[in-house]
Amino acid sequence: MENNNFVRDEPRRNPEFAVHMLNGAGKANAADIRDAFDDLLNRLGQICMPGREFSVTKTKLEEACFFAKKAMAIDLDNQPFRTQNQSRY
DSSP states (O other): OOOOOOBTTBTTOOGGGOOOOOOHHHHHHHHHHHHHHHHHHHHHHHHSOSSHHHHHHHHHHHHHHHHHHHHHHTSGGGSSSOOTTSOOO
16 A cells, blocks of 8 residues: 655655654744643642652653654644645644
8 A cells, every 4th residue: 555645845754753843933933842741740749749650741742742742743833834835734
């Protein structure tokens, strides 16, 4: 089965491995995501006991933050050089 969802300006590359450049709005959104996860981790640090479980919690939040930023970055509205012919999704 052929994958036709290739990355813009990088023919024959799968979008799962693309680097997404951000415009000003995208950078602001990335900062908002970072701040939200930072606030959550700080709050949890006040409630939870240190130890293995909290270490796993921090690791999972780091992973979730990464994927939240990736989910935001794939929106063409957050990328520079969007053209009229490109759809939003």
